[in-house]
Amino acid sequence: VTTIRPVARAFFDRPVLEVARDMIGALLVRNDATGLRMARIVETEAYGTNDPACHADRGQTERNAPMFERPGTAYIYFTYGMHWCLNAVCEPVGTPAAVLIRAVEPLEGIEAMRVARGPKIGDRDLCRGPARLTQAFGLDGTRNRADLCGTDLFIGPGERLPNEAVETSPRIGIGTKQDGRPWRFYEADSPFVSRGKR
DNA sequence: CAGAAGATCATCT
């Protein structure tokens, strides 16, 4: 378990849609003084150029500045007055793009996650949603700009899921939402995705 | 400086 290594930085230095697809099945790992926490990524969403929903669509600001930085950088932003969301910055320096991690399947450190989330939370709900997983992993703004190719917080290659599970998902969307905004969403066929009822 | 919206979640009906 501790032999898992981070992906190469070149993994993130690619078009954000490709990275969002390839992050399905990869591992999110935090391994530091707080212990080991590990989970499989099952749901992602891509943000980048030509996307009005992207935080950087109207240029660089203090908040979105990490999106312009080195691929593999963590962009962790605060929203709705109480929630933190984790992104992996993609594409070359100066090109704002990032993948939001929307849901993960807990694999290791489940008790630590339950301490962070609440004693009555079932395994399925520990990390099912972008703000839930940051809470479960103990991530917030103090970790903004962390290196996701680093050692104590990183993305690992994990087991390769069948691409079919990603490409045929009923809720995959590379297209347009009802309001006309782009929808760049990937999910595995898993009970740990954020919207499923199952 | 005020106002609105927001890459959400827990809780309730």
Add this chain to the structure above:
DNA sequence: GATGATCTTCTGT
């Protein structure tokens, strides 16, 4: 399915 929580960030004046 609806609503409240809670506050930062951005925009317009």
